[in-house]
Amino acid sequence: MGALVAPWVDGDAWNRFILGGVTFTGEVDVDGDAVKKKLDKRRRGGADGGTVVDRGRDIRDFTVKLTAFDDEHLQQLERLRIVADPSATARRNALAVTHPAFAFAGVAQVYVEKVSLPKPGRELGIEVTLKLVEFREPTAPRTNRTRRPESAAGGDVDPVLAREGEQLTGREVPAPSTTTAVQPDGDVGRET
Numbered sequence: 001m002g003a004l005v006a007p008w009v010d011g012d013a014w015n016r017f018i019l020g021g022v023t024f025t026g027e028v029d030v031d032g033d034a035v036k037k038k039l040d041k042r043r044r045g046g047a048d049g050g051t052v053v054d055r056g057r058d059i060r061d062f063t064v065k066l067t068a069f070d071d072e073h074l075q076q077l078e079r080l081r082i083v084a085d086p087s088a089t090a091r092r093n094a095l096a097v098t099h100p101a102f103a104f105a106g107v108a109q110v111y112v113e114k115v116s117l118p119k120p121g122r123e124l125g126i127e128v129t130l131k132l133v134e135f136r137e138p139t140a141p142r143t144n145r146t147r148r149p150e151s152a153a154g155g156d157v158d159p160v161l162a163r164e165g166e167q168l169t170g171r172e173v174p175a176p177s178t179t180t181a182v183q184p185d186g187d188v189g190r191e192t
Helices: 071-084 100-105 159-169
Strands: 017-019 022-024 027-032 037-042 051-057 061-068 095-098 109-115 126-134 180-182 188-190
Touching (some): 027 100
Antiparallel strands (some): 037 051
């Protein structure tokens, strides 16, 4: 069984929202995208169709509407507001989030962008809306560059790499320079 919990199996899971260690047990409604990609759609003038270039995954935005129906829920909302907006001296970090919708999307941490003012909702409940932004560590950009053979520790070009480089490019791989050397402090200077 995957991360998606069926509400007919565990209905309470869908009305249990945990943000930064604070649990809310009122009514929870989560909206957002499970998958969001950065696509570059290119079209040629006068032609049908086009090409799509996938630029990777985009950061996702989520809206969470919380509805409190009793005093316990109201206290939970107050604690969530404190977690969402720490004092000016506290370091602002991404917060762990737990809910079946976020588990389905593979989101474990978010930043709180906004917390709405409370307002009366349906069935005499109090509604508060959270705007959340996915937190994901940046990854190194993909590159298509071919690396040039580097010098071995002794200062000579590896003959196998040099031969392969010459075969691929049709050009001779130059030998390391004997007029300059890297000094112990990292500066390049004349050999003495």
